[in-house]
Structure formats: C-alpha cells, structure tokens
Amino acid sequence: MKHTISVLVENRFGAFNRVATMFSGRGFNIHSISIGETEEPEISRMTLVTSGDDQIIEQVVKQLNRLIDTIKVIDLTGQPRIERELALITVFYQKGTRTELTNICDIFRGNIVDINNRTLTLEITGPPDKIDAVINVVSQYGIKEIARSGTVALKRGEQSKIQPIRLGRTTTKEKEKV
Amino acid sequence: MKEHKQKMSGAEIFFECLHKEKVEYIFGYPGGSVLKLYEKLYDVDFLEHILTRHEQGATHAAEGYAKATGKVGVVLVTSGPGATNTVTGIADAYMDSIPIVVFTGQVPTRLIGNDAFQEADIMGITRPITKHNFLVRDVKELAETIRKAFFIASTGRPGPVLVDLPKDVINSMCEFEYPEKVDLRGYKPTFMGHQNQIKKAAEMLKKAKRPLLYVGGGVIMSGGTRELALLAKENNLPVTMTLQGLGAFPGTDDLSLGMLGMHGTYWANQAVNSCDLLIALGARFDDRVTGKVESFSTKSYKIHVDVDPTAIDKNVLVDLPIVGDVKHVLAELASEMDEHPDLSEWWKQIEKWKKECPFDLDPNDGMLRTQFVIEKISEKTKGHAVVVSDVGQHQMWIAQHYKFVHPRSHLTSGGLGTMGFSVPASIGAAFGVKDRPIISISGDGGFQMNIQELITAVANKLPIKFIVINNSFLGMVRQWQELFHAEKYSFTDLSKSNPDFRKVAEAFGLAAFSVEHPKEVDSVLDEAFAINDRPVFIEFKVVKEDMVFPMVPAGASIGEMMTKRLNPKTMV
Ligand SMILES: Cc1ncc(C[n+]2csc(CCOP(=O)(O)OP(=O)(O)O)c2C)c(N)n1
Numbered sequence: 001m002k003h004t005i006s007v008l009v010e011n012r013f014g015a016f017n018r019v020a021t022m023f024s025g026r027g028f029n030i031h032s033i034s035i036g037e038t039e040e041p042e043i044s045r046m047t048l049v050t051s052g053d054d055q056i057i058e059q060v061v062k063q064l065n066r067l068i069d070t071i072k073v074i075d076l077t078g079q080p081r082i083e084r085e086l087a088l089i090t091v092f093y094q095k096g097t098r099t100e101l102t103n104i105c106d107i108f109r110g111n112i113v114d115i116n117n118r119t120l121t122l123e124i125t126g127p128p129d130k131i132d133a134v135i136n137v138v139s140q141y142g143i144k145e146i147a148r149s150g151t152v153a154l155k156r157g158e159q160s161k162i163q164p165i166r167l168g169r170t171t172t173k174e175k176e177k178v
Numbered sequence: 179m180k181e182h183k184q185k186m187s188g189a190e191i192f193f194e195c196l197h198k199e200k201v202e203y204i205f206g207y208p209g210g211s212v213l214k215l216y217e218k219l220y221d222v223d224f225l226e227h228i229l230t231r232h233e234q235g236a237t238h239a240a241e242g243y244a245k246a247t248g249k250v251g252v253v254l255v256t257s258g259p260g261a262t263n264t265v266t267g268i269a270d271a272y273m274d275s276i277p278i279v280v281f282t283g284q285v286p287t288r289l290i291g292n293d294a295f296q297e298a299d300i301m302g303i304t305r306p307i308t309k310h311n312f313l314v315r316d317v318k319e320l321a322e323t324i325r326k327a328f329f330i331a332s333t334g335r336p337g338p339v340l341v342d343l344p345k346d347v348i349n350s351m352c353e354f355e356y357p358e359k360v361d362l363r364g365y366k367p368t369f370m371g372h373q374n375q376i377k378k379a380a381e382m383l384k385k386a387k388r389p390l391l392y393v394g395g396g397v398i399m400s401g402g403t404r405e406l407a408l409l410a411k412e413n414n415l416p417v418t419m420t421l422q423g424l425g426a427f428p429g430t431d432d433l434s435l436g437m438l439g440m441h442g443t444y445w446a447n448q449a450v451n452s453c454d455l456l457i458a459l460g461a462r463f464d465d466r467v468t469g470k471v472e473s474f475s476t477k478s479y480k481i482h483v484d485v486d487p488t489a490i491d492k493n494v495l496v497d498l499p500i501v502g503d504v505k506h507v508l509a510e511l512a513s514e515m516d517e518h519p520d521l522s523e524w525w526k527q528i529e530k531w532k533k534e535c536p537f538d539l540d541p542n543d544g545m546l547r548t549q550f551v552i553e554k555i556s557e558k559t560k561g562h563a564v565v566v567s568d569v570g571q572h573q574m575w576i577a578q579h580y581k582f583v584h585p586r587s588h589l590t591s592g593g594l595g596t597m598g599f600s601v602p603a604s605i606g607a608a609f610g611v612k613d614r615p616i617i618s619i620s621g622d623g624g625f626q627m628n629i630q631e632l633i634t635a636v637a638n639k640l641p642i643k644f645i646v647i648n649n650s651f652l653g654m655v656r657q658w659q660e661l662f663h664a665e666k667y668s669f670t671d672l673s674k675s676n677p678d679f680r681k682v683a684e685a686f687g688l689a690a691f692s693v694e695h696p697k698e699v700d701s702v703l704d705e706a707f708a709i710n711d712r713p714v715f716i717e718f719k720v721v722k723e724d725m726v727f728p729m730v731p732a733g734a735s736i737g738e739m740m741t742k743r744l745n746p747k748t749m750v
Binding site: 017021025062063068069 | 311
C-alpha cells in the first residue's frame with residue numbers, strides 16, 4: 001500500500017541526501033520525493049511517497065526518525081490531508097485535436113502554458129490520481145514529455161502547524177536526563 | 179559589556195575540545211591536510227597520540243579502546259586516502275554500535291568538489307555507515323560540532339560519528355567557547371522504559387513456565403550487567419547470550435546456557451525453540467541468531483527491550499516492545515518481580531539437552547586443536563582476560579570455549595565480520611585496560627590483514643599476547659566449501675603460501691613462540707604470559723581441516739542444527 005509521509009528536516013547540508021541514502025541502502029521503495037522550505041527558514045519539509053506492508057512502513061518511519069537531522073515524521077496515510085502534485089505534460093496535436101486537448105485541459109482545470117506548431121504543454125495540478133487520469137486521457141494523442149513534481153502534502157487543520165521553539169526546549173530537557 | 183575572549187586557531191580549538199571531552203588517546207596518522215593539527219599536537223600534553231601504521235588500524239584501535247572501556251574512541255587522519263582507509267573500521271563500528279569519533283582532514287573549502295589533490299567525498303562515502311557525520315564549514319562551528327559529535331556517538335544506541343575538517347577551517351581563527359549543552363532537536367534517545375510495559379513484562383514473567391533471557395551487546399553497553407545478574411539469579415532464569423553479549427553474564431554460572439545462534443550451543447537453541455517467554459535484552463534478532471525467521475521461537479511470547487526503536491519489529495515481530503535503556507528497564511523489571519516463577523521442570527529439560535549433545539570432546543589423538551588451545555587459555559586466565567578475536571572458525575571456538583566472566587572482555591567484529599580486526603583492536607584495548615591480560619587471537623588469514631600494527635604494539639611496549647591459530651587455511655570458508663560447495667577448496671589453502679609467522683613476529687621485535695604439540699601448550703603459555711614488558715607472539719599450528727560444530731546452516735531453522743562430531747577425515 002502507498003503511504004504519504006511528511007518529514008521535517010533541518011535545512012542543512014546533506015540532510016536530503018541522508019534520507020535518500022537511507023532509502024536506497026535499506027531497499028525501501030520510493031515513488032516520489034519532494035523537498036522545499038517551510039515557514040521556518042532552518043526547516044525543510046520533505047514529502048515522500050513510499051509503499052510496503054505495515055512492518056516495512058513502520059521501519060521506514062522509525063529509520064527516518066533515527067536520522068539526526070530529522071525533526072518530525074508524520075505518516076499522513078489515512079489522515080485528513082491535502083495532497084497535490086504538479087505535472088507538465090507536452091502532447092502532440094493535429095489540426096483537429098487541438099480543441100479536444102484544450103477541452104480536456106479545461107475539464108481538469110489545467111492550463112495550456114506553451115504551444116508551438118506540433119505540441120502543446122498542459123499544466124495540471126491535483127492529487128496524484130488526477131494527474132494519472134490526465135496522462136491516461138491525453139496519451140492517445142501522443143505524449144512527448146512529462147515532468148511531475150512529486151507529491152506535496154499537509155495534514156488538514158491546525159495540527160500541521162509546527163512549534164520548533166518548544167520542540168527545541170523539550171529536546172534539551174530530555175537530553176539532561178540521558 | 180561583552181567579554182572579549184582571545185582568538186584561537188581552529189587547531190587550538192580542536193585540542194581544547196578534546197581536552198574538555200577528557201580524551202586520553204587519539205589513534206591517528208598524519209598527512210597534508212591535517213599538518214596544522216599535528217603541528218599543534220606536538221605541544222599538547224593532556225592526551226597521547228598513538229601512531230598506527232595504517233588508518234584502518236587506527237579505526238579498529240579506537241573501536242577496541244571504546245569497547246573495552248565504554249569511553250569514546252578517537253581517530254585523526256588526513257584527507258583522501260587517509261579518510262578512505264578508515265571506512266572499514268567505521269562500517270564495523272556502525273554494525274556493532276561502537277562509539278568512536280573519526281576526524282578526517284579535508285581539502286580547503288574553496289577546493290571541495292574540484293577533484294583537488296587528496297580529495298575524497300568522505301561525507302558521501304560514510305553517510306550510510308555513520309550514526310551521523312559533519313562537515314565543518316566555518317571555524318565558528320568547530321567547537322559546537324565536536325561537542326555534538328561526542329554526544330551523538332556516546333548516547334542512545336552508540337555509533338561512529340565522522341567530522342570532516344577542511345584545511346582552511348583548521349587554520350582560521352575565532353573565539354573559543356565550548357557549549358555546555360548540545361541542542362539537537364532531531365535527536366532525543368528514549369531513556370526510561372514505559373512503566374506500564376515493564377509492569378506487563380513482569381506479569382508475563384511471573385506466569386511463565388519456560389522463560390529465557392536472550393542477552394545482546396546492548397546490556398553491556400548500557401552497563402546493565404549487575405541488573406541482569408540480579409534479575410536472572412532472583413528468578414532462576416536461564417540466560418543465553420549473543421556473540422556480542424558474551425561477558426554480560428558469567429559463562430561459568432549455572433544459569434548460563436552459553437551462546438545461541440548459528441554456532442551456539444545445542445541446548446541454548448533448543449531452549450529458544452521451546453521457551454514460552456523470550457525476553458530479548460539489547461539484542462537485535464540478527465540472522466545469525468534467528469536462522470530462518472519463520473520458524474524462530476514460534477511458541478514464545480516475545481518481549482524486546484532496546485534503546486533503538488528501529489531494532490524492534492525489524493526482523494522478528496514481538497508482542498511487547500519496551501524502548502529504553504536496558505540497564506534501567508532491567509532494574510525496574512527486577513523490582514517488579516515480587517513472586518518468582520517455578521522453573522524446575524524447565525531446568526530439567528535444559529539439563530537433558532545439555533547431556534544430549536555436548537560440545538565435541540577432544541579425541542585425544544595427539545593432534546593440536548583450537549578448542550583445546552582456547553580452553554587452556556581460558557583456564558590460564560581464569561576468564562579474566564580481555565580476548566580480542568578475529569573472524570573465522572577460531573572466533574566461534576573462542577565464543578564456545580572461553581568462559582568470559584566480565585563484561586567488556588570479549589571484543590570481536592560481529593556485525594560486519596571484519597578480518598583484520600583483532601590485532602589493531604587489541605592495541606586499543608591495551609591502552610584502555612592495564613590491569614588485565616589482553617589477548618589477541620587471529621587465524622592465519624586474518625592475522626595478515628593488519629599485521630603491520632604489530633609494530634605499533636612493539637613501539638608502545640604493550641604487553642599484548644598475539645596468538646595465531648594457524649590451520650593453513652581460510653578455515654571458515656573452507657568449512658563452508660566442504661559442507662555446501664562440493665568440496666571445491668577454491669583459494670582457501672594457504673599451506674604453501676603462508677609466511678613463517680614466528681620469524682615475522684621476531685622481525686617486528688616480539689618475543690615469539692611456535693607450538694605444534696598439545697603437550698607444549700601449557701609450558702609455552704606460562705612462558706609467554708610471564709613476559710609483560712613487551713608484546714609476545716604465539717603461533718599454534720593446529721589440525722588443518724577441523725570444523726566448528728554445532729552449526730545451523732545459513733537460512734535453516736535453529737532447530738535443525740548440524741551436530742556432527744569432529745570431522746571424520748582428521749580422525750584417521
Ligand atoms: C575482510 C574480510 N574478507 C573476507 C572475509 C570472509 N571470510 C570470513 S571467515 C574467512 C576465513 C578466515 O580465515 P582465518 O583468518 O585463517 O581464520 P580461521 O577461519 O581459519 O579461524 C574469510 C575469508 C571476511 N570476513 N572479512
């Protein structure tokens with residue numbers, strides 16, 4: 001089963017690499033990975049889409065937590081969440097099919113962001129299955145290239161807010177105990 | 179008014195930090211990018227630098243020191259080849275959770291990524307084999323980074339940390355301040371085990387009819403051997419240990435079943451398979467322990483105590499996990515045990531197994547065998563020595579026949595299985611432990627993998643006993659070839675190409691002995707153990723084609739042990 005996992009990491013040299021290395025080293029599946037800054041400049045958010053049985057997913061989450069640069073790991077699967085992906089799809093068109101493609105684009109609330117005499121490029125945003133659907137539909141016209149951003153996701157509601165300052169203090173206290 | 183501190187160079191800051199961390203020894207090797215550090219080191223008197231003859235040796239020495247003392251082992255090497263030579267030792271420390279901090283020189287920051295002379299991306303190379311690694315990009319971060327490195331290496335589940343030091347960082351100046359506390363919001367090892375879980379564990383234990391303690395190296399690392407002894411003795415519990423757990427509980431005690439797993443005792447493995455409650459303590463259900471996972475201890479309720487949450491449910495699903503420091507959990511668990519289980523039936527069964535299939539007896543055919551040598555050494559030292567084994571058959575025979583009575587006495591490369599570990603690791607141990615004999619035991623193959631470190635022992639007058647069990651073969655591989663690979667002894671016969679080990683040792687400056695007959699063993703050991711002002715070498719020329727039994731073939735279930743007696747071929 002596919003899982004969407006959100007990981008807050010220190011925005012530091014090598015942090016992204018560490019996660020990628022851990023996935024390849026332990027043979028975990030990785031379907032997509034995306035990373036970007038958050039509201040805190042020292043923290044980045046990675047969104048990972050992975051798959052495996054419960055035991056594997058449990059290991060994925062634990063191994064992510066075990067990395068020193070990892071601040072928080074949330075498995076969003078099964079939780080109320082917003083999930084989005086951006087895709088750019090360049091499709092071949094002929095005289096008759098251009099309007100068909102424009103219509104498809106409208107139905108999926110996408111934009112045509114580039115066009116020349118042979119191809120046009122669709123920009124589609126939505127949950128990954130919507131992107132899959134668009135690709136499926138336009139494939140009959142002949143796809144030249146696809147670029148997908150990978151999934152980004154947030155928990156719905158205020159739970160997705162992070163409180164790095166408090167987190168930091170708890171950490172120090174825990175450490176004194178050790 | 180802000181107090182202005184005097185500025186110090188990166189090199190000075192480096193040593194100030196090590197001073198604050200109470201570092202006694204650095205194992206290292208100089209080179210271009212760390213020259214500034216070595217320049218400063220010349221005048222440092224609060225710690226000692228040990229020059230090994232290879233950076234791999236330095237890393238294993240640091241491991242040996244750390245494992246024998248519980249303190250952090252420290253390594254200092256140059257960039258490029260110096261750094262890459264530490265990789266095996268780092269991987270070894272990672273697999274066996276040994277706290278070491280490795281400082282590597284690096285080319286100046288402006289040259290990083292340029293394929294500069296002696297540049298290697300040691301950060302990239304060691305990322306999957308370190309607990310954490312740091313590249314120090316600014317001298318202002320140096321002190322804090324070193325503080326963090328020692329903290330990470332030594333807390334929670336210990337492990338190796340690498341700190342990469344570009345040359346310009348070491349050369350630049352800044353004010354020195356050593357942070358009192360480390361602030362790592364992404365790192366908070368769990369210390370206290372969950373109270374309710376511990377209570378539940380106690381309830382299970384009180385009710386158990388056939389309980390078994392399965393003890394790993396984590397018990398030793400947490401310092402929980404006294405707590406373990408208390409729990410086991412008060413409740414009359416059988417204890418079996420992993421390769422790394424040996425020494426956590428006295429092998430001489432009646433409650434000890436010895437080692438479990440691939441070359442474990444028959445009775446320990448039978449107990450694992452038949453127990454109704456298995457309590458894993460600081461152990462990780464390694465494949466050399468479990469054999470075929472599906473048939474591992476299927477009748478038992480499993481409790482797993484470990485400080486590392488990832489160890490839990492990784493290989494074997496358990497019923498009751500307790501994440502926390504093993505020492506602490508053991509103490510709590512012992513205090514919860516207000517009634518003790520009646521285990522007389524269980525012990526009767528275990529005694530029966532012990533009689534059913536004891537270790538191979540010496541056939542008394544006048545030939546020298548490793549088991550006999552190990553037993554003699556065990557007798558001679560009364561189990562009090564620090565024994566540093568290498569990898570192979572002799573390693574398993576040591577685990578089976580040396581009766582360890584103290585923790586931190588059995589030093590071996592278990593996880594990675596690194597040949598060449600013993601010689602340098604024993605050197606590290608000898609710096610850490612001065613009041614007990616240090617015995618390095620290698621096969622004739624592994625001895626040649628870090629043989630250069632003999633001179634390090636000689637130069638430092640370390641009274642180590644270097645023992646080589648010479649069977650003229652890469653014995654363990656030969657055993658597998660005989661059993662599982664159609665007796666094709668491909669590249670494992672060293673009989674025509676081994677050097678004269680006694681002469682080699684003599685050339686290095688050791689007192690050297692060679693033994694061929696069982697009768698000589700006692701007297702040579704006496705003679706060798708009487709020499710304590712320098713290292714001693716003893717070669718035991720043993721039977722060539724002996725095999726370690728009992729054995730669980732890889733991937734088989736531990737109920738299916740091969741218990742064949744001594745290899746018939748060598749009996750004739
Ligand atoms: C660095 C390294 N290379 C290869 C191996 C594979 N290996 C495991 S045991 C062994 C044989 C060891 O022979 P020896 O050192 O003579 O010890 P013996 O088994 O005879 O006691 C080998 C080659 C290893 N463990 N480590």
